[in-house]
Amino acid sequence: MAAKSINITLKIWRQKNCNAKGQMETYTLKDVSTASSFLEMLDQLNEQLVNEKKEPVAFDHDCREGICGMCSLYINGRAHGPDNGVTTCQLHMRMFDDGATIYVEPWRSAAFPVIKDLVVDRSAFDRIQQAGGFVSVNTSGRTMDANAIPVPKEDADKAFEAAACIGCGACVATCKNGSAMLFVGAKVSQYALLPQGKVEATQRALNMVRQMDEEGFGNCTNTGACEIECPKGISLDNIARLNREFLKASLVSNK
Numbered sequence: 001m002a003a004k005s006i007n008i009t010l011k012i013w014r015q016k017n018c019n020a021k022g023q024m025e026t027y028t029l030k031d032v033s034t035a036s037s038f039l040e041m042l043d044q045l046n047e048q049l050v051n052e053k054k055e056p057v058a059f060d061h062d063c064r065e066g067i068c069g070m071c072s073l074y075i076n077g078r079a080h081g082p083d084n085g086v087t088t089c090q091l092h093m094r095m096f097d098d099g100a101t102i103y104v105e106p107w108r109s110a111a112f113p114v115i116k117d118l119v120v121d122r123s124a125f126d127r128i129q130q131a132g133g134f135v136s137v138n139t140s141g142r143t144m145d146a147n148a149i150p151v152p153k154e155d156a157d158k159a160f161e162a163a164a165c166i167g168c169g170a171c172v173a174t175c176k177n178g179s180a181m182l183f184v185g186a187k188v189s190q191y192a193l194l195p196q197g198k199v200e201a202t203q204r205a206l207n208m209v210r211q212m213d214e215e216g217f218g219n220c221t222n223t224g225a226c227e228i229e230c231p232k233g234i235s236l237d238n239i240a241r242l243n244r245e246f247l248k249a250s251l252v253s254n255k
């Protein structure tokens with residue numbers, strides 16, 4: 001499909017800092033190529049704002065290819081916008097009609113406070129990772145080569161699928177309870193399915209869930225919205241596995 005240009009109206013959340021009261025502001029943008037990505041469109045808007053000597057819109061991004069999980073935006077009421085299985089940086093302007101009005105907001109969740117405009121603080125996810133999302137390996141020289149440890153193909157595939165989580169936070173933002181269970185389920189699963197992850201399995205499940213609760217994420221009530229909006233197709237099976245791992249760990253630690 002040949003690229004064309006569209007004119008759009010943007011309603012964007014502007015907020016000076018975490019303590020300021022924010023509001024939606026309206027901008028018009030002309031000649032946006034339908035071949036450009038959503039972030040390139042925001043670049044175009046910021047160029048226009050700078051030329052008009054106005055403050056550009058702050059938004060997060062790094063890789064711009066669906067890997068880092070930084071580009072977290074709520075677009076027209078959907079986490080990562082109207083396309084399926086893509087992050088905001090992979091969303092294209094061909095998804096929008098000429099003359100469209102597009103609403104752009106930051107993630108809305110108590111555990112992800114707004115820092116400025118569209119940028120939120122997702123360091124709660126980092127602290128959950130630090131609490132248990134790792135394996136300790138003795139590197140004294142006698143460590144077995146990881147490839148020498150046999151792993152059933154089905155387990156390896158499931159672990160790989162769980163490891164595809166990029167920590168973007170769309171699952172939290174889209175959940176009416178602000179639950180982080182899909183993220184934590186993916187992070188626990190990727191290790192629980194592999195022999196390398198068994199050694200610390202008990203502390204991992206307990207510590208990551210404890211940290212998740214401390215960070216103020218809500219409880220999971222199985223609405224399934226997280227799975228629908230996850231750009232990496234992380235399945236609810238990972239939440240079920242997290243619950244099993246947590247139960248096992250609780251029984252072991254109570255002995």
Ligand code: SF4
Nearest residue numbers: 165166168169171230
């Ligand atoms: S589970 Fe999906 S939506 Fe949640 S942080 Fe991981 S990639 Fe993002």
Ligand code: FES
Nearest residue numbers: 064068069071089
């Ligand atoms: S900028 Fe890295 S996933 Fe979008």
